[in-house]
Amino acid sequence: MAITVDPEAIPQDDIGGEIVLAQVDPTTYAITGFATGTTLVDIKDIALSDVVQTADKSEKKNEQGETRRVSYKYNLMTTGEIMQGDKGTLDFMASSTKDTAWLEFKKTGQVAGQDQWYVKIVNITPQLKISRGQGNTNTPYESVGIFPQTAVTYTATILATLIALLTLTDFPTAAVTIPVSEGFAIAEGAF
Amino acid sequence: MAEEKEKKSNTVKILITEKRGWILSGVKHYKAGEIAEIDLDTYESMKAHVKHIVK
Numbered sequence: 001m002a003i004t005v006d007p008e009a010i011p012q013d014d015i016g017g018e019i020v021l022a023q024v025d026p027t028t029y030a031i032t033g034f035a036t037g038t039t040l041v042d043i044k045d046i047a048l049s050d051v052v053q054t055a056d057k058s059e060k061k062n063e064q065g066e067t068r069r070v071s072y073k074y075n076l077m078t079t080g081e082i083m084q085g086d087k088g089t090l091d092f093m094a095s096s097t098k099d100t101a102w103l104e105f106k107k108t109g110q111v112a113g114q115d116q117w118y119v120k121i122v123n124i125t126p127q128l129k130i131s132r133g134q135g136n137t138n139t140p141y142e143s144v145g146i147f148p149q150t151a152v153t154y155t156a157t158i159l160a161t162l163i164a165l166l167t168l169t170d171f172p173t174a175a176v177t178i179p180v181s182e183g184f185a186i187a188e189g190a191f
Numbered sequence: 192m193a194e195e196k197e198k199k200s201n202t203v204k205i206l207i208t209e210k211r212g213w214i215l216s217g218v219k220h221y222k223a224g225e226i227a228e229i230d231l232d233t234y235e236s237m238k239a240h241v242k243h244i245v246k
Contacts, residue, residue, distance in 0.1 A: 030217050151240045152214040156232050175236035180211060 049080030076145025114188035115170035
């Protein structure tokens with residue numbers, strides 16, 4: 001999509017939150033099951049999230065030390081703090097995430113009249129943190145993007161199933177393709 | 192018959208030419224050289240990312 005000048009595209013404060021996860025086969029990237037709460041999960045309240053792409057840079061220099069070319073390897077990551085501290089959430093984050101791959105939809109909020117979701121296939125770091133005495137319980141969320149071997153498309157029918165089973169709002173309804181080169185897609189849903 | 196026609200107009204047939212192929216999740220991993228008949232919404236999503244020829 002081309003870049004345009006659009007003040008409405010400047011995100012407002014206090015938006016974002018919500019991570020929708022569907023467990024996928026690590027080879028075919030197909031959703032392994034539609035069991036709400038176990039293989040399909042909606043983590044609604046997230047504090048302080050970040051969705052980032054970083055690049056490891058490699059500069060190719062000639063004998064005079066002049067850079068002639070730069071190559072990059074990309075890293076995709078989502079981090080945040082999960083606000084819920086119930087047993088189901090803690091068990092999921094500490095245990096269910098082990099040795100599994102997930103299709104992650106991270107809501108990044110309302111921008112330019114659309115609800116924006118950042119979509120990628122991830123491994124979730126299994127971890128747990130229970131804090132007391134300094135405000136909320138915050139279990140950290142961290143996922144690392146997996147670049148698919150082959151471009152993979154999730155159809156509108158699959159998205160409609162997720163919407164129905166998890167009672168999602170503002171979720172993308174048009175098919176989403178995760179390309180090999182980027183490893184992620186930005187999808188939009190009307191709110 | 193009319194229903195059949197409408198169904199056909201809402202789909203597109205493509206020959207996958209992408210070396211790595213293309214995965215239509217939950218349906219099939221199409222290899223290069225295979226033909227897929229997919230709906231227009233799916234086509235719009237994948238067309239920029241997977242090399243193909245419209246048949």
